[in-house]
Amino acid sequence: xxxxxxxxxxxxxxxxxxxxxxxxxxxxxxxxxxEKLYAADVEVRRGESLLRRDEAIxxxxxxxxxxxxGVEFEDGYPQGLAREFATEQQDFIxxxxxQNHETNVMLGSxxxxxSSRFYSSELLVTRAFLAAxxxxxxxxxxxxxxxxxxxxxxxxxxxxx
Numbered sequence: 001x002x003x004x005x006x007x008x009x010x011x012x013x014x015x016x017x018x019x020x021x022x023x024x025x026x027x028x029x030x031x032x033x034x035e036k037l038y039a040a041d042v043e044v045r046r047g048e049s050l051l052r053r054d055e056a057i058x059x060x061x062x063x064x065x066x067x068x069x070g071v072e073f074e075d076g077y078p079q080g081l082a083r084e085f086a087t088e089q090q091d092f093i094x095x096x097x098x099q100n101h102e103t104n105v106m107l108g109s110x111x112x113x114x115s116s117r118f119y120s121s122e123l124l125v126t127r128a129f130l131a132a133x134x135x136x137x138x139x140x141x142x143x144x145x146x147x148x149x150x151x152x153x154x155x156x157x158x159x160x161x
């Protein structure tokens with residue numbers, strides 16, 4: 001018999017990831033006009049523990065989907081940004097991918113039941129940004145597919161959240 005995690009008796013830093021995005025603000029249109037660049041302040045908690053608070057995380061928003069700027073690249077390093085900003089974005093994306101791993105470890109064999117196990121943290125942050133903007137756009141996430149070895153960019157519909 002499989003034992004389920006007991007989140008009620010867990011330490012403060014165990015449990016589901018909780019994400020809030022606030023102060024979502026428009027920054028600029030991309031030069032080709034196809035997307036807009038936004039920033040938002042993001043707070044990530046696990047249980048009662050604050051894991052990270054970032055100001056001005058960058059998001060890209062197109063006509064059908066939004067994403068954490070940089071997640072479209074496997075290394076999380078957004079092209080075309082000044083090194084300082086690109087490195088901050090890359091660090092944030094790396095942190096989120098580590099949180100995916102932490103969540104999967106906590107869930108154990110149950111994690112295999114969830115198709116979002118490879119990108120759940122990125123999806124939560126993108127959804128929080130979209131909620132702060134009162135937007136119903138889809139979310140774009142990126143992850144390495146363990147079976148094919150390919151980096152996958154996936155649009156998750158707003159109805160799939």
